[in-house]
Amino acid sequence: MTAAVSDRSGLRVLLLGATGTIGQATAQALRRQGHAVVCLVRPRSGVGGRLDAAAAAALLPGCTVRTGDPTQQASIVRDGMAGERFDALVSCMASRTGAPLDAWAIDHGATLQALQAAQDSSVPHMVMLSALCVQKPLLAFQQAKRAAEQALIASGLRYSIVRPTAFFKSLSGQVERVRRGQPFLLMGDGRLTACKPISDRDLGDFIASCLTDPQRHDRVLPIGGPGPAITPREQGEHLFALLGRQPRFREVPVWVLDGVIGGLRLASRLRPSLADKAELAGIGRYYATESMLVLNPLTGRYDADATPSTGSDTLWDHYAALARGEAAPDRGDHAVF
């Protein structure tokens, strides 16, 4: 583990969820912006608990890594804060599966424990990684996140709630199949939805800047990456062009997914273990039919122009790096997204 937090001119930040995709990017951004970062991680972290404490610390260079239970207020205070003063608590914790019980336990329960710890220890500012899709909360994990957001807003603490659009990792699942010569799968004609993809690094920078930018205090912050909104069909067209192949698409009607979900829900009455699969299929359907853009409450339509942009990394750069074998397609547990 890393030594004690060094004396720096920046702020002192406790980071939860540091071993996740955005947590790691946020840790690096906080360090780049000159802050001292303490990460509280589980003794076994990462996908499937494959990281021990030393391996987690290796992912978080320049940070102080402590072990404990980031889902419990007492451990956050005792093991994470360890009697030290902090200027902010940043939570990038999220259910790794999105399954209902886990979502309520982590996206809601653990976030509230973190909030309680911040309040008990007089930490003045909490930053929460949320998701843009909570603006239309139909799924369990969205409802759990939304409830946590509301608790944070009502807490009286300074807050920054960051609601990003789609991550690159969630839009890279078909790179390999296209490379293998298979068609790109589309729901409907591939123009049902659009998003403004944001890179891990740009999102990490945005989250870290919430600490020092007063415009991001006491705000709910929808945020996308640079450039115009992109549809799934455009993603496919770009991939084929990049690989020098003739575009080949397979269009799957939405009703097929509805049939699968209905079947799983019915079957889960006999085999309750299928309920999570039904929820995951529901998550897949949600993203196949709902755009990751700001929803105009007056028109009920998604609005690319109303969706703020940040950063400079583009999905096309990411696809090019994947095609060159320079970036690993690490999709974590969110393979359904």
Ligand SMILES: NC(=O)c1ccc[n+]([C@@H]2O[C@H](COP(=O)([O-])OP(=O)(O)OC[C@H]3O[C@@H](n4cnc5c(N)ncnc54)[C@H](OP(=O)(O)O)[C@@H]3O)[C@@H](O)[C@H]2O)c1
């Ligand atoms: N994918 C997208 O396109 C997208 C877009 C917008 C918003 N989002 C939101 O972003 C979040 C996902 O971010 P991400 O991809 O960075 O997540 P991730 O890679 O799955 O990381 C999740 C983090 O939460 C921690 N965590 C999960 N369960 C835990 C538990 N039981 N106890 C302690 N810690 C736990 C993990 O710790 P361990 O390493 O110990 O497991 C890890 O640090 C989700 O809330 C999603 O809604 C996603």
